Amino acid sequence: MxxxxxxxxxxxxxxxxxxxxxxxxxxxxxxxxxxxxxxxxxxxxxxxxxxxxxxxxxxxxxxxxxxxxxxxxxxxxxxxxxxxxxxxxDRKTHRYFKCPNCKQRLRVPRGRGKINITCPHCHTQFVRKS
Structure with a gap:
């Protein structure tokens, strides 16, 4: 050695x-x-x-x-x-969306219906079904 x-x-x-x-x-x-x-x-x-x-x-x-x-x-x-x-x-518990403005990937819980998502990066708001 x-x-x-x-x-x-x-x-x-x-x-x-x-x-x-x-x-x-x-x-x-x-x-x-x-x-x-x-x-x-x-x-x-x-x-x-x-x-x-x-x-x-x-x-x-x-x-x-x-x-x-x-x-x-x-x-x-x-x-x-x-x-x-x-x-x-975590595909069964969360969904992922891209912000339409800055393309930041956002993680939201599944099964909440239509929700208003606010991007923490650029503060753009958009509605998606979770």
């Missing part, structure tokens, strides 16, 4: 981009097994080599910059996925 700690000293290690690349590699392995596309093996191998290259790299600033660029792209995607999951989880 001490050998591994000394070996990794001064190296970049793992980050969110590496984790995403590994998950992508696993998904592609499953797809390759299901479809039988042998040519995907080279692409998967290249992904794994890239992961290990990034992990063992001593150029920490460059790997950090790559990860930050990935996180700037992944942040909005992750937020959308999380919000969609939350909307799906």
């Amino acid at each position: 001490d050998f591994l700690r000394r070996f990794m000293a001064g190296r970049y290690g793992n980050d969110q981009l590496n984790a995403a690349l590994l998950v992508l590699g696993l998904v592609l392995i499953v797809i390759e097994m299901v479809t039988g596309w042998g040519w995907m093996g080279m692409f998967i191998l290249a992904l794994l080599i890239l992961c290990y290259f990034r992990m063992f790299s001593r150029n920490i600033q460059a790997r950090y910059a790559e990860n930050q660029k990935f996180l700037r792209w992944w942040g909005p995607v992750s937020t959308r996925l999380h919000n969609a999951r939350m909307r799906f989880a």
